[in-house]
Amino acid sequence: MTLKKLELYVHIPFCVQKCSYCDFLSMPADSLVKQAYVRRLKEEIKKKAGKYKDRKVCSVFFGGGTPSILPTGDIRGILDCLRENFFLDREAEITVECNPGTLDAGKLKSYKHAGVNRLSMGLQSAENKELKLLGRIHTYEDFLESFDCARKCGFHNINVDLMSALPRQTLQSWERTLKKVVSLKPEHISAYSLIIEEGTPFYKIYGYDDETRQKGGQPLFLPTEEEEREMYRFTREFLAEKGYERYEISNYAKPGRQCIHNIGYWNRTDYLGLGIGASSLIDNCRFANEGSLSSYLDGTIGEEEPQKLTKQEQMEEFMFLGLRLMQGVSGADFLKHFSVSLKNVYGEVLQKLEGERLLEEHQGMIRLTEQGIDISNYVFSQFLMEE
Structure with missing residues (x-):
C-alpha cells in the first residue's frame, strides 16, 4: 500500500521584535509564554495525528515568527513528538527558519542531533543601513557569524532569504547584497520583492508611495516598477551565472537543492498546519487554526470553518x-x-x-x-x- 504524502508546517509565532514590514502572525513573548506554547503545540500534535495514520510525512517546516528564538532543546522536543505521533519518512526534509542573533553552536548542534537537515536564514540585506530601516535586530556581520557557525555544525543545506525593492534601495546596493551572499555559496536563495502590507508601520510610511507606483506614478522613496524589474532581471541572470537554477518565481537553488516544502505548496500537496494561525490543505479542503495566542494557551482554540474547494476552485x-x-x-x-x-x-x-x-x-x-x-x-x- 502506497501512503499518501503529507507536509507539516509548524508555526512558532515568537520574535525578538516585529519588523517594520511584517504582517505575519508574530509577537515578542517571555520565556513562560514560550514554554506554555510548546506544551500546547505538543498536545495539538498528539490530538490531530490520529487522523493521518495513512500518510507519510515528506517534509516538516518550522516557520514564524522566529523558530530559532526558542530555547535550546525545544525544536528537538517538538520533533520527537512529531516522530512519536506521525510517520516521518527517514529522508524527510526538515527545515527551521532562523534569524541571525538567535543562534549559537549549542542550539545548532541540538537541531542537527534532532534530524534538522535544512536551515532557512533570514538575512534580507547585506547593507546594514537597509537592515536598520527594515527593523531587523541583526547586522550583516551577525549573519556572517551565524552562517559560519551553521557550516561548522555540519549544515550543508542552507537557504538565505533576501528582499529587494526596499525604500531608497538602488540596483547597485542590491547587486552588492547578491554578490556577498553568493560568495558564501548557500545551497538555496529566496529573493522576494518587498510588499507594503496594510496594518504595518511600513504601510503608514510608504503606503501612499506604493499606491502612486501601482498607478504608474513616480514614487518618492520606493524603487519604480522598472527599477524593481531591473533588480529582478539582474537576480535571474547573476544567479544563473553562479549555478543557481530558478525553479520558482522567487526561488533559486543549486542542482538537487530545491525546497521540497516550497514545491509541495505550489503543487498543492496536502499539508497540515500546527500552531496558532496555521493553515492546512487536506483532500481539497482548506482550514486554519484561529490566531488567538491566549486561546491557544488556555486550550480553547478552535479551527476556522473548513472550506471544501469546488472543482472550479481546484x-x-x-x-x-x-x-x-x-x-x-x-x-x-x-x-x-x-x-x-x-x-x-x-x-x-x-x-x-x-x-x-x-x-x-x-x-x-x-x-x-x-x-x-x-x-x-x-x-x-x-x-x-x-x-
Missing part, C-alpha cells in the same frame, strides 16, 4: 499556484486531476495569454514567459472563472 488553484514554478503546469496532469482537458476549460485564456507573449507551451507544459513573470499577478488573475 482548477483555479492548479493554474495560479502551478504557474509560479518555472516548469509550468502539465496538461496531462490537469486531465488526470479533473477528467477534462486543460484546453477545454482554459482554451480561450491560453490563446489570449500566448498571443500577448505572457505564456508559452514547451514539451507539453504551459509556463510563464519572462514578460509573463514581470506581470504574473495579471496572468494568474486570468484563470479565475466567473461564478
